[in-house]
Amino acid sequence: MQDLLQKYADSFAIQLEKISQSENVQRSVNYPIVFLFLGDLVKDALLAIKKLNKEKWHNSNGILYFHAYQTETILADNLFSLQLANNGFDRQSQRKELVETFYQDETMLIELNKIFRKLTSKLAEYGRAFSSLQKVNLCVVTAVHDPANILIQEFTLLLKSILQESFRIVEVDLFGLLMEKQDGENFAFTTSLGISFLKELDNYQQNDYHFERDLQLTEDHLRLPICHPPSPLFEVVYLLSDKNENGLIKEEAVQQNYELISHLNLLKNRKIWTEHHEKMNSYSHQSFKRAMKGNARDPVYASAGFAKVTRPNKAIVLNAASHFFQDLLETxxxxxxxxxxxxxxxxxxxxxxxxxxxxxxxxxxxxxxxxxxxxxxxxxxxxxxxxxxxxxxxxxxxxxxxxxxxxxxxxxxxxxxxxxxxxxxxxxxxxxxxxxxxxxxxxxxxxxxxxxxxxxxxxxxxxxxxxxxxxxxxxxxxxxxxxxxxxxxxxxxxxxxxxxxxxxxxxxxxxxxxxxxxxxxxxxxxxxxxxxxxxxxxxxxxxxxxxxxxxxxxxxxxxxxxxKKTAADSLFDSDDDLDKNIAQYYSRVIQLITAKLKEKRGPHFFLNERFFKNLYGYLEDDQPEVLLERLLVVCDREILSQEEFHRTFEDELLERANVITDYENREILSKEELFKKLYLRLDESSSIHIEVFNYTQVNRYEEKYFFGDFYSQFMRFALEKEHDTRQWKVGCVHEKKTSGIEKLTLMGGFTLKDLMFYRNGERYYKIYTDNGYEFHSKAEASV
Incomplete structure (x- = not known):
């Protein structure tokens, strides 16, 4: 029964989210996007981001994915993959041996060229899904401590060069995932791998960085050079850790990083809302890049924070089903x-x-x-x-x-x-x-x-x-x-x-x-x-x-x-004002719906054809799932389809927060107080996913964006609050959301030396290199 009920609750939550998304005019990306995942350690990220994009973007079928892996990948639509060498490399030199093997194995290079050309052709076939094919966005995702990222410049620039044959502009961003939670065994070596990649990355992001290798092949195996003129390899590099700027590691941080990557790509590539308003303030990738760079000479990096407050749909559906069944029994x-x-x-x-x-x-x-x-x-x-x-x-x-x-x-x-x-x-x-x-x-x-x-x-x-x-x-x-x-x-x-x-x-x-x-x-x-x-x-x-x-x-x-137990358990962790009164509020909602059904279908509607006419037949011996399944079918068709379950996020939240559960309890949460709590939760939860050393960070630049209905009362309240500070750019991605509100915080301008991860990890990197560990190729040995 537990699996059946949880599956139904998940389904209802997704259903409500889809209803919300169908009304979102901005849940489409304007330009094609290719995601390049590099290494075994980003397989989970690939799964999660692909799923998020599919659920949230209307034209997600036109998005393509590539995964370069050593041991394991996934099979999915719109996904191309290539297996890298995995011949039991020496622990002391695995990064170096991996890149050397790549250059020695012409067969792999031939296969990589073929796959990238197939990917480019496939992308052109999906052209109708996008508003413009003038530009393509290449989003590179890797874990900083994955040995495979030593090949990042080869894979990125080869794919970029092939895409440039079909698209006028190819913009490349990097998302580097950090894991700072120590496992107790390999933390020093793992940290050293991450530091080695960050040192290489700092080189790639220099203004004088250039690259020229014969990596492109013709069908006759003739080599062509790939040339990257002096300029940074990536437009913007986002470093996302499982530790936030306050030094706290949270369980949900990894999943939030995946949501961040999806939202950042939507923010950068979305269709622009046609109606202009000064407080809507659309995001500009080039403006953010210039603003966070400032006058800094060294490469600078960005990070982000993400928060969302969603209607507790699972708890709602579980409580609704429980109350409706109680009404049936009482009747x-x-x-x-x-x-x-x-x-x-x-x-x-x-x-x-x-x-x-x-x-x-x-x-x-x-x-x-x-x-x-x-x-x-x-x-x-x-x-x-x-x-x-x-x-x-x-x-x-x-x-x-x-x-x-x-x-x-x-x-x-x-x-x-x-x-x-x-x-x-x-x-x-x-x-x-x-x-x-x-x-x-x-x-x-x-x-x-x-x-x-x-x-x-x-x-x-x-x-x-x-x-x-x-x-x-x-x-x-x-x-x-x-x-x-x-x-x-x-x-x-x-x-x-x-x-x-x-x-x-x-x-x-x-x-x-x-x-x-x-x-x-x-x-x-x-x-x-x-x-x-x-x-x-x-x-x-x-x-x-x-x-x-x-x-x-x-x-x-x-x-x-x-x-009753499952409904109560779903509320166990919900002691906040934003999640309170679910049981009491939806008990009243079910009573109202039941009254409407009695008026429409008669006083004895519970036992008519559309509801539980064959109740006796659903009571199979030792098979409560049969009755439960019928209850959920009836709830889905007759109860959850009612307008009471499709109200705006704010209206539902405000009414639920104001339900008086006890005659002597006269504490009413005003709209102002509720909005303030909601605003503070979004603000506190959207802290940046990287820990920087505040005293050395000279150029901290921030932008904040809400995802929600711009014309809603709460959004006006939140934007006024943000504008009162005048410390950063604030905007709103207009979406007629009924399921919740999201907030995205962008922060850029820090250098590697500002990172606590880099500061703490350099000593591990030094001791390993001093003891003969080779983390770089010969070309990068001077990093």
Whole structure:
């Protein structure tokens, strides 16, 4: 169940994000982008960034990826790859040996040329996905401590030269990923690898850096030189660490770096919003490059920070599903409060129902009059007038009446009761009239058949009362019959005549009285016997049916408990004002939606065709997933599609924050306070992902950009706050987002010597080089 629910929650979160993205006019890149991933250590980055781009960019299908790896890569659409040499290089010289092997292996170089040309042709095929093909952006991603990055200039410049044959402008940026979290074993050597790359990178970014090698090949294996005139290799180099500028390492930092790379490429290459506003302030890559460079002579680098506050969609959907299921259970329980007469009618136990049973199981009462023909004609009223009814019956009929009644009434009834089987009829009432009826359902069936003496709405209680009443009636009739038999004929209450010659008439009147009082009573006793048999069979069958429902009710309760726990667990870490009141707020939301559904689809909509009509069928033994899956299908179609779940981020947040959960709790979070908290969270969380030594950093330049609805109340509030400082350029990437707000902070102008990583790592690099470790090729040995 956990996997099913989490999958559904993830799906809903993605669904809401897609709805949000479909309204984002700027979630497309203007120019083609090629991502070049270099080394084994960026495989996870490749997976994550490719996924992010696919989810967030409308024209992501036109983006191409290349991965140069040593041991392992991935297979995916729009991805090209090449395996580098991995022949167990010596630990002391693996970087050096890797680049030497590259230059010695002409087969690899031929293959690399072929792949880059295929990539360029593929990029041209996707031209319709972009607004312009005048420029292509080459984004290089590597981990600074990956040995493969010693080949960065060869791969970058070869791909750039081939792209330049098809595109007028090729802009190249580098994203270097640092891992400063020490693993306790190889941190010194790993740091030394990173320092060696950064030293080479500082050389590549010099104004007089140049490169010329015969790396381009024709189909006849003729070599052509690749020339890079004196200028930095990369337009901008972003260094992104798992440690922020405050020296803190956070678990989410690595994932945030991947999001940073995706957002930075979108920021640089997005389609520009046509409506101009001074506070929208669009990003300019060249302006940022010039501003962070300033008057610095040494190469300068950039970093970035990223923060997002998103609607807690997973917690919302889990709480919504839990509350909706609780509403279902509570509705089913409320429906069990029905009048006793109504319940008996549903189970065919009303008086009219019993009359049908009597007509079926009892011989007709009219047949009692057939007994009148049993009396001998010679008998006279005078002969019996002093006798008791018991004596008179024996005198008049000599056992004939008892025999007749037994053969024509008692024996047929006994035979009928012997084969009496009402199980099918009872089960039909149980399932059709209750379980499958949209007004009642399985909980009514369970509650009404429970052995609960305190419940008025209980068919078993009603049956017990009927049995008791029937037995009491039996006793009364048996007592009445006994007293009747003891009566003297002449004292009996029938019409007698004292006129002469009225003996025959009196005898006839007595006989009618006799059969009405005696055999009429015996007939009633037979009827009560049939009624008791029916009631006892009902009781037996319904108890069995109740037992069959017990595991299904337990399963419903199990799903309810699981939903409540999962919903509560999703809120465990949400103690901030921005995440509060989810359970309380969405409880009210579900109540409102349920009320609307009742108005639209009727008061008993829960058990109609679109919802849980076949609830009993979803309660498979020991398979709560079946019911849970149906619940999630219904929620997805009928609940989460409601407008209450598609409100703007701000409106939902403000209303939820202001829900009063306790009568005595009158703390209301004002819009101003809420916006301030939201602004501060974005500001604090978007700290730069690199630690610099503040006292030596001369030229720190920053720009900050929000991703959100420029015309929303919060965005106006945030931009005013930022503009009040006047310390940096602030802009907004206009997106009609309903899922949240993002903030991107750019910082540039620092040198390698400003980095705490570089300052702390140089001593490790020096001790390794002093002990014979070779981190560079011969051409770079002087770095």
């Amino acid at each position: 089913l329980k409320r429906q069990s409060k029905q009048p006793r007469e109504k319940i008996l009618q549903l189970f065919d136990l009303s008086e009219s129902s019993f009359q049908k049973y009597y007509e079926h199981f009892l011989p007709p009462a009219d047949r009692l009059y057939d007994m009148l023909g049993l009396m001998r004609v010679s008998n006279s009223y005078k002969a019996v007038r002093k006798m008791s009814l018991n004596e008179t019956e024996e005198f008049l009929y000599e056992g004939g009446t008892e025999t007749f009644f037994y053969q024509n009434f008692e024996e047929p009834v006994r035979e009928f009761l012997g084969i009496l089987d009402l199980r099918e009829q009872i089960e039909w009432c149980f399932y059709e009239n209750v379980i499958n009826h949209e007004q009642y359902g399985i909980y009514c069936a369970y509650s009404w058949t429970a052995d609960n003496v305190h419940s008025e709405s209980n068919v078993l209680n009603a049956i017990s009362k009927l049995v008791q009443e029937t037995k009491q009636e039996q006793l009364k009739l048996e007592e009445h019959l006994e007293l009747t038999y003891q009566q003297i004929v002449d004292r009996c209450d029938f019409n007698k005549s004292y006129l002469p010659f009225s003996a025959k008439k009196n005898l006839t009147s007595f006989v009618e009285y006799f059969f009405n009082e005696v055999y009429g009573t015996k007939y009633e006793l037979l009827r009560l016997k049939v009624k008791l048999a029916i009631l006892n069979q009902y009781r037996t069958v319904l108890k069995g049916l109740h037992r069959s429902l017990q595991p299904k009710i337990r399963l419903m309760n199990k799903v309810d408990t699981f939903l």
